[in-house]
Amino acid sequence: MTPSRFLLWSTGVLAILFLMAPVLAVLPLSFSAGSFLFYPLPGLSLRWYADFWSSDFWLPALWNSLRVGSVAALLAGSLGTLAAFGLWRAPFPGKTLIMAILLAPMVVPAIIVAVALLLAFGPLGLTNSFTGLVLGHAALGAPFVVVTVLAALQQFDAVQLRAAASCGASPARAFWRVCLPQIMPGVAAGAVFAFATSLDEVAVALFIAGPAQRTLPRQMFSGLNDSISLTIMAAAMVLVLISGLLLLAVTLLKRER
Amino acid sequence: MAAALVAPLLLFLLAVFVLPIGAFLTRAVQETDVAPVLPRTVAALSGWNGQGLPDDAAFAGLIADLKEARVRDQASGGGAIARAAARLNADWPGFRSLLPLTARRVVAAEGPARETLTGINEDWGTALPWLAIRRAGGPLTDFNLLAVLDLKRDAAGDIAAAAEDAAIFRGILWRTLWIGALATFICLAIGYPLAWLIATAPARAVPWLLAGVLLPFWTSLIVRTAAWMVLLQREGVVNATLAALNITDGPLPLLFNRGAVLLAMVHILLPFMVLPIYASLKALDWRLPRAAVSLGASPMRAFLRISLPLSLPGIGAGSLLVFIQALGFYVTPALLGGANDQMVPYFVAFYASRTVNWGMAAALSCLLLLAVALVVLLYGRLVGFGRVKTA
Known part of the structure; x- marks a missing residue:
């Protein structure tokens, strides 16, 4: 190995260590038998997981996260897939502007979305509601679906749609039976992205969710603001496991493409 | 046909993203705190050229406005006067105490409006608080946009640097x-x-x-x-x-x-x-x-x-x-x-x-x-x- 290769490898490995180490270093704390946030652990136990499981707000928060994320992903997934198909199918006037609007939620700071939704949803009775949170999260997740499905459509041969039409299929049927099955991995990956966006989201949940819609990240945010207990580390472990599963799902879906 | 497929997401984002953010951003130029509390004062001041002192209609209007606002605040438990005072205070320091104080004192006040107000506080005999009310009368304002650039309107209405403690x-x-x-x-x-x-x-x-x-x-x-x-x-x-x-x-x-x-x-x-x-x-x-x-x-x-x-x-x-x-x-x-x-x-x-x-x-x-x-x-x-x- 040349000196420059060695330097490159050590820089790169250090960078990956920097990326991985912080989370890996603190997660074992969640198995502590004591209540301190440092090593060495006084002993191993599952008491913080038991606390997570039995407390009045942690498990409901996990449920809320999964429910909000699933419905938001479903909504963003279906609207986003239709829109991506439309954008891919044919050019039409104002396409650049429409694309800019569709992708805007990716770049607008979440705090602005959160405050704007608080103002807009208040009079409609959508603050402190499951529906309001789902609508907000679906808007934030939709661009990821559009981008992912557009990428999947690049691989799809449009001639097949004409073939389906010449065999007598309506456009809707051709999309449903010919196109959708082939781009399904992309659609699913987009929905997973939207779910992950919702699962990661704090600002909107902070501003428009009421106590009954508290999501897991939102609950962690309050916990970190007051006093850090090791139950937060147990919650972090749960989130890390879910994120791992999502990454696995996206990787498998990519391979299928 | 293709546009019809894009429409659902586009309308969805317009409804829960673009319009809410647009409506929120327009708040930056809306002036909503002062005019509802002091409608007669604002109306009377709109005819004033900013020289010397406003005419008697403004003084009488302020007394009538504050009497009404106080009754409304007490009935609803709301803090409309306090909000107006806070907004005016950001323009002319002193309003945070001046406006509530005046609102309390005018309840029992009798006699000519001008003397009543200057009797409560001699600041009402100067142009500065009146100019601040006129600037905050709305319906549109550049107050917030200037404030986030550490600027403000001075007494003459020209753009000037904000006070040092507000210039953050x-x-x-x-x-x-x-x-x-x-x-x-x-x-x-x-x-x-x-x-x-x-x-x-x-x-x-x-x-x-x-x-x-x-x-x-x-x-x-x-x-x-x-x-x-x-x-x-x-x-x-x-x-x-x-x-x-x-x-x-x-x-x-x-x-x-x-x-x-x-x-x-x-x-x-x-x-x-x-x-x-x-x-x-x-x-x-x-x-x-x-x-x-x-x-x-x-x-x-x-x-x-x-x-x-x-x-x-x-x-x-x-x-x-x-x-x-x-x-x-x-x-x-x-x-x-x-x-x-x-x-x-x-x-x-x-x-x-x-x-x-x-x-x-x-x-x-x-x-x-x-x-x-x-x-x-x-x-x-x-x-x-x-x-x-x-x-």
């Missing part, structure tokens, strides 16, 4: 841009070699190296922020380890400072830099730098003249993603930073939740969105959007 926002904006630029630069300095390594590593090592980037990328932002909090806090992992190794005498103040914020931001944003650069390096034709070397260029020269320019779209996309997200960071600085490390998003949240000052929250949001839009446009000019790739 330019500093906050520069701080936001500076922290964002610093985070972007550090991410680039660490991310480019890492992306280069992944793009040139032996095939069997690539999945492992990529996993090392993607796993943290998928881990929740709140989890990674929590990890840094637990590592850096007073009784945290780092301090406890340093003490156990007898390296330090007492706990180091590692949390609630700029360093902690930057460390966590770089940690969270680094994958956004690595992945686009990796994508552009993977697509690079490696025969080109090799050809340059075989033609006598030094490896350094081949890198600077061939590989680096060819990977510029990746660098551009990565820097754009990192910088834009850094500008919008709220959760991480709020949890890891001290009072002097908070960025524009923190103050948007502050004005929206703590003081319910929508005007200032909206004006700061305008500023933030403008910064983001400029960066995106600059990127479009320099690199173009056709080549944006995310992993």
Whole structure:
């Protein structure tokens, strides 16, 4: 190995260590038998997981996260897939502007979305509601679906749609039976992205969710603001496991493409 | 037909994204606190040329307005007078006490309006409070937009520098841009070699190296922020380890400072830099730098003249993603930073939740969105959007 290769490898490995180490270093704390946030652990136990499981707000928060994320992903997934198909199918006037609007939620700071939704949803009775949170999260997740499905459509041969039409299929049927099955991995990956966006989201949940819609990240945010207990580390472990599963799902879906 | 397929998502985003944000941003120029409380005063002042003192109609109007507003406030338990006073106080310091005081005293007042008011407080005999009421009469105002640029209207109505204790926002904006630029630069300095390594590593090592980037990328932002909090806090992992190794005498103040914020931001944003650069390096034709070397260029020269320019779209996309997200960071600085490390998003949240000052929250949001839009446009000019790739 040349000196420059060695330097490159050590820089790169250090960078990956920097990326991985912080989370890996603190997660074992969640198995502590004591209540301190440092090593060495006084002993191993599952008491913080038991606390997570039995407390009045942690498990409901996990449920809320999964429910909000699933419905938001479903909504963003279906609207986003239709829109991506439309954008891919044919050019039409104002396409650049429409694309800019569709992708805007990716770049607008979440705090602005959160405050704007608080103002807009208040009079409609959508603050402190499951529906309001789902609508907000679906808007934030939709661009990821559009981008992912557009990428999947690049691989799809449009001639097949004409073939389906010449065999007598309506456009809707051709999309449903010919196109959708082939781009399904992309659609699913987009929905997973939207779910992950919702699962990661704090600002909107902070501003428009009421106590009954508290999501897991939102609950962690309050916990970190007051006093850090090791139950937060147990919650972090749960989130890390879910994120791992999502990454696995996206990787498998990519391979299928 | 194609447009009909795009319409559902477009309408959805218009309803729950574009319109709410638009309506929120217009709050920056709306003046809603003073006119409902002092309608007659505002109407009377609109005919005043600003010279000397306003006519008797304004004095009588103010007394009638305050009497009514006080009754309304007492009936509803609302603080309309206090809100109007707070808004006027931001323009002319002294109003926070003057307006409630006047509202209390005019209830029992009899006799000519002008003498009554100057009897309650002699400030009413000067033009300054009246000018402030006229400026705040609405319906539109540039007050908030000027305030977030550390400017205000002076007594003559010209734009002037804001009072020193109110002139904090330019500093906050520069701080936001500076922290964002610093985070972007550090991410680039660490991310480019890492992306280069992944793009040139032996095939069997690539999945492992990529996993090392993607796993943290998928881990929740709140989890990674929590990890840094637990590592850096007073009784945290780092301090406890340093003490156990007898390296330090007492706990180091590692949390609630700029360093902690930057460390966590770089940690969270680094994958956004690595992945686009990796994508552009993977697509690079490696025969080109090799050809340059075989033609006598030094490896350094081949890198600077061939590989680096060819990977510029990746660098551009990565820097754009990192910088834009850094500008919008709220959760991480709020949890890891001290009072002097908070960025524009923190103050948007502050004005929206703590003081319910929508005007200032909206004006700061305008500023933030403008910064983001400029960066995106600059990127479009320099690199173009056709080549944006995310992993």
